[in-house]
Amino acid sequence: MRHPVTYALAAVALFAFLAGNAAADPKFEGRKKCSSCHKSQAKSWKKTAHAKAMNSLKPNKKAKAKKRAGLDPAKDYTKDKDCVGCHVDGFGQEGGYEIEDPSKYKKGVGCESCHGAGSKYRGIHRKAGAKFEKKGKTTSRKKLAATGQDMDFVERCSACHLNYEGSGWKGTKEPYTPFTPDVHKKYSFDFDKYVADAKAMHKHYKLPGAFTGEPKFKMHDEFQATAEESKKGKK
Ligand code: HEC
Ligand code: HEC
Ligand code: HEC
Ligand code: HEC
Numbered sequence: 754m755r756h757p758v759t760y761a762l763a764a765v766a767l768f769a770f771l772a773g774n775a776a777a778d779p780k781f782e783g784r785k786k787c788s789s790c791h792k793s794q795a796k797s798w799k800k801t802a803h804a805k806a807m808n809s810l811k812p813n814k815k816a817k818a819k820k821r822a823g824l825d826p827a828k829d830y831t832k833d834k835d836c837v838g839c840h841v842d843g844f845g846q847e848g849g850y851e852i853e854d855p856s857k858y859k860k861g862v863g864c865e866s867c868h869g870a871g872s873k874y875r876g877i878h879r880k881a882g883a884k885f886e887k888k889g890k891t892t893s894r895k896k897l898a899a900t901g902q903d904m905d906f907v908e909r910c911s912a913c914h915l916n917y918e919g920s921g922w923k924g925t926k927e928p929y930t931p932f933t934p935d936v937h938k939k940y941s942f943d944f945d946k947y948v949a950d951a952k953a954m955h956k957h958y959k960l961p962g963a964f965t966g967e968p969k970f971k972m973h974d975e976f977q978a979t980a981e982e983s984k985k986g987k988k
Contacts, residue, residue: 778846778847782848782875783842784863784865791864803863807840811829811830812828837852842859867906873900885963891962894968897964913930920933948972959980
């Protein structure tokens, strides 16, 4: 017969395991949540190639580009696991897009593909916004970084744009992008130039300033200096 202490220890271990898991990685939730607060960015993002990335996988779309990359323009690639991963949010990750159960809020390269899976930091945005509005108190960006918000972006962009053999990026793994500089030089990736292209990210809108300090994106102040007022004078 087993000693009760063994059971007690097993129970403790199981609890630690479950609790540890619950505290683990943030989940992808889809852009609906982000867009309800950040309407101006969402509206601007909708016009980008990232927003329409899933359309490119449909038959007879971007036929010339597909031919050039050795792909079949007549084929439907929208359910192909070798393609979908870089044309949606969070493929293969917790809460991310699934081929068998496709969420329309995770189709295309959306908010969380760049800013990080949002389940843990979006609540901080809400609280920090309210605290700032009511009492003028600011919140450290460290809280955002600790809950999965990305203020650097380089690794995220690279995982899609530089994922091919010989790109010089360390994280490469299959499936690779078919669109490399060997196919056409326009497919080369220059982070500093691309990230400053508001037509490819979204337009920037003035933030009231609820968050302060590092880690702050290196072009944050530059973007804010020329940012537009958002529609309702909010966020
Ligand atoms: C989940 C994968 C993914 C991530 C992450 C990603 N991109 Fe993209 N990007 C794409 C895809 C796919 C396209 C092409 C969309 C289409 O036309 O179908 C694209 C298109 C672009 C374009 C437009 C190119 C053109 O033809 O004008 C730019 C610029 C760009 N991305 C820059 C970036 C930057 C900068 C980042 C990081 C801040 C980034 N991307 C993050 C997948 C991604
Ligand atoms: C590792 C990530 C990745 C994978 C896997 C991937 N793509 Fe993409 N795809 C991209 C990126 C990044 C771009 C944007 C390239 C650019 O404009 O610089 C892109 C762009 C495209 C475009 C638009 C090209 C243009 O010139 O407008 C098409 C079409 C496309 N991909 C189809 C596919 C198909 C079909 C597959 C599967 C066979 C696939 N992609 C797999 C990352 C990927
Ligand atoms: C392709 C990458 C990319 C995608 C997709 C993207 N963003 Fe951004 N976003 C950025 C970059 C880069 C910045 C600049 C960061 C900074 O200044 O701190 C930014 C800044 C912001 C800001 C700060 C204020 C501003 O306008 O600059 C908000 C809010 C924001 N994004 C919300 C969103 C929402 C909501 C979505 C989805 C509808 C989204 N973003 C999709 C790259 C992206
Ligand atoms: C409940 C509303 C709400 C939701 C949901 C929300 N945000 Fe925010 N977000 C805010 C507020 C408020 C701020 C602070 C604005 C200020 O005062 O500067 C903020 C700030 C930001 C910033 C700027 C951070 C910085 O460096 O200063 C980015 C980027 C951003 N949000 C992206 C997102 C993304 C992506 C999502 C979805 C995963 C999201 N937000 C969800 C309300 C929200």
